[in-house]
Amino acid sequence: MQTRWELGSELDWSNGLLMSFASKNLLPEKYELFSTASAALLSLGSLLNKNEGRRLRIHIPSFFCMDVVAKLSNILDVCWYRDLPTEMSPDFSTLKTLPGDLILVVNLFGVRDEKVWQDWLTENEKAILIEDHSHDPFSPWAQQSTAHYAISSLRKTLPIPDGGIIYSPQYLELPRTSGIESFGAYRRLTSMLLKRAFLSGIDISKDVYRQMDVESQEYFDEHELSDISELTANAVSDFTANILNHLNIPHFRRQREANIRHFVNWNLSGENFLWKHLVKSWPPEGVPLSVILLCQTQEIRDALRKHLISQNIFAPIHWLQPRKGISSNDPLAIDLSSRILTIPTDQRYSIDDITYVAGIVGNFFDRIE
Numbered sequence: 484m485q486t487r488w489e490l491g492s493e494l495d496w497s498n499g500l501l502m503s504f505a506s507k508n509l510l511p512e513k514y515e516l517f518s519t520a521s522a523a524l525l526s527l528g529s530l531l532n533k534n535e536g537r538r539l540r541i542h543i544p545s546f547f548c549m550d551v552v553a554k555l556s557n558i559l560d561v562c563w564y565r566d567l568p569t570e571m572s573p574d575f576s577t578l579k580t581l582p583g584d585l586i587l588v589v590n591l592f593g594v595r596d597e598k599v600w601q602d603w604l605t606e607n608e609k610a611i612l613i614e615d616h617s618h619d620p621f622s623p624w625a626q627q628s629t630a631h632y633a634i635s636s637l638r639k640t641l642p643i644p645d646g647g648i649i650y651s652p653q654y655l656e657l658p659r660t661s662g663i664e665s666f667g668a669y670r671r672l673t674s675m676l677l678k679r680a681f682l683s684g685i686d687i688s689k690d691v692y693r694q695m696d697v698e699s700q701e702y703f704d705e706h707e708l709s710d711i712s713e714l715t716a717n718a719v720s721d722f723t724a725n726i727l728n729h730l731n732i733p734h735f736r737r738q739r740e741a742n743i744r745h746f747v748n749w750n751l752s753g754e755n756f757l758w759k760h761l762v763k764s765w766p767p768e769g770v771p772l773s774v775i776l777l778c779q780t781q782e783i784r785d786a787l788r789k790h791l792i793s794q795n796i797f798a799p800i801h802w803l804q805p806r807k808g809i810s811s812n813d814p815l816a817i818d819l820s821s822r823i824l825t826i827p828t829d830q831r832y833s834i835d836d837i838t839y840v841a842g843i844v845g846n847f848f849d850r851i852e
C-alpha cells in the first residue's frame with residue numbers, strides 16, 4: 484500500500500510511539516490532569532476567586548492565544564502586558580500589578596529564561612505566578628519551577644487526545660476535576676486513529692477525521708460554570724492517563740530539537756529582508772516548539788502558507804489576533820501575529836523530511852526575491 488506524506492496538522496496515533504515499560508521521570512511529584520490546559524486554568528481561576536471571595540485580575544502577555552483569553556475572561560478580569568516573540572523577555576514597565584493579581588508567564592516558543600521572572604518576583608512578592616509551559620512541558624525550567632502554579636497543554640506536543648497538566652512547585656492547593664472525562668477525548672482519539680489509517684494509505688476521507696477533530700474541540704470547550712466560584716471541568720481521559728507514562732518523551736524531545744536545529748542551520752544564510760527565523764537559539768536542554776518564521780508582510784506570509792498547503796505542508800499561525808472579539812490592542816503584537824508562521828518540526832518527522840521542507844521554503848523566497 485502506498486503511504487501518504489504530509490507535514491503538520493493534528494497529531495495521529497501509533498503504537499510505535501510507546502515504550503514497553505512505564506517511566507514517571509519527567510512528571511512532577513504531585514499534579515492534576517484535566518482534559519485541557521484551559522480547563523486547568525479555568526478551574527484554578529475559579530478556586531482562587533473562591534478563596535479570595537472576589538473576581539481576580541489576570542495579566543496576560545500581549546502575544547498569546549486569544550481563544551484561551553476568551554475563556555479566561557468569563558471568570559477573571561483580563562489585563563495585558565507587552566511580551567513579544569521578537570524579544571527575549573517581557574517589557575516589565577507595562578506589567579502593573581496589584582497585590583493578589585495573577586500573572587500568566589509564558590515560556591514563549593520554549594526559548595525563554597526563567598531568571599528575569601525570578602528577579603521580578605523578588606520585587607513583587609504579592610503577585611501569583613502561573614507559568615505556562617505548553618511549548619516545552621519538560622524543559623529544565625518547567626521541571627525546576629519555583630512559581631506558585633505551572634500548567635501545560637500536553638496535547639499540543641504529545642500524541643494524546645487530551646491532557647492539560649497543573650502542578651504547584653510551591654505545594655499550594657490544586658483545583659480538582661469533575662472526575663468525568665470529556666466526550667471530546669473519544670472524538671479526538673477516533674480522529675487520530677483514522678488519520679493514521681489515512682496516512683498508511685487506507686481509503687478514508689480526510690474530511691471525516693478532520694470534522695471529528697473540530698467537533699472534539701467543541702466538546703472540550705464545554706465547561707460548566709454556575710457562578711464564579713463553582714466551575715466543574717473535565718478530567719483527563721482514561722486513555723491518556725494510562726498511556727502518558729509509556730510515551731517516549733525524551734526521544735520526542737531529541738527528535739524535535741534535532742529537526743529544528745537542522746532547519747535553522749540549513750537555511751539561515753537564506754534569511755533576507757523578506758523573512759527571518761524567530762527561533763535561533765534556546766536554553767541548554769530546552770526544546771523549542773518549532774521553526775518560527777517572520778515574514779516581511781502579511782501578504783508574503785499568506786502566500787507562503789498557501790504554497791506550503793499546495794505541497795501538503797500545513798503550517799499553523801501562533802496566534803491570530805484579534806480573534807473571538809479579543810485583542811491585546813498592542814499594535815506590535817498584532818503586527819507580528821499577521822506576519823508569523825510556524826513550520827511543524829516535531830517527532831513525527833525525520834531529518835530528510837525537514838531538509839525537503841526547508842528546501843521548499845528556501846525556493847519560495849528565491850522565486851519572489
Ligand SMILES: Cc1ncc(COP(=O)(O)O)c(C=O)c1O
Nearest residue numbers: 519520521548551615617636647
Ligand atoms: C501556550 C498555550 N497555553 C495554553 C493553551 C490551552 O491549551 P488547551 O487547548 O489544552 O486548552 C494553548 C492553546 O492553544 C496554548 O497555545
